[in-house]
Amino acid sequence: GAVVSQHPSWVICKSGTSVKIECRSLDFQATTMFWYRQFPKQSLMLMATSNEGSKATYEQGVEKDKFLINHASLTLSTLTVTSAHPEDSSFYICSAYPGWSTDEKLFFGSGTQLSVL
């Protein structure tokens, strides 16, 4: 199956600092990537759709100025959590479809556990 690489796996930061998470598609080009967030014992919630070469599309209730998404190449999307606060502590997961068929399966990165102190 397709491989999506995500780094770092976990990060601990102080309140008020910014954290960058990288997501790479290793064996396919991904013009679109998806960023999810998961709080403990809850499901994955789509935060935003990252589009190569254009602005990301954010889901309702997600602050675009707080969660900056950059998709500068066909294989790399980054999510920057700006001025992180303890309530931003969560599991962040990126994902991508290797193709455009409606039968395509979504492949996930390994996730990033963010803990804000």
Next chain:
Amino acid sequence: QKEVEQNSGPLSVPEGAIASLNCTYSDRGSQSFFWYRQYSGKSPELIMSIYSNGDKEDGRFTAQLNKASQYVSLLIRDSQPSDSATYLCAVRNDYKLSFGAGTTVTVRA
């Protein structure tokens, strides 16, 4: 109404038994349906996909889809302790994949 609903569980089954998981969805235009398995602290792993009404079997797993009833299920036969995890139902509409809250399954040895 949530887009995708699952029984939250937890579901506890003895080793060797059948675990039955259910999922309903609200959007009749949904096109593709998936079951993911997620271990604590890990990202989801795809275990089954189903696109048309009926049953689809893959090893010990069987997915069932009934679009008229907007219902998807997953059966795990001969459950093993290693099957203990949270199972997420996901429904695709266009490019967007919506997830249920997950059902936690515990297989007792």
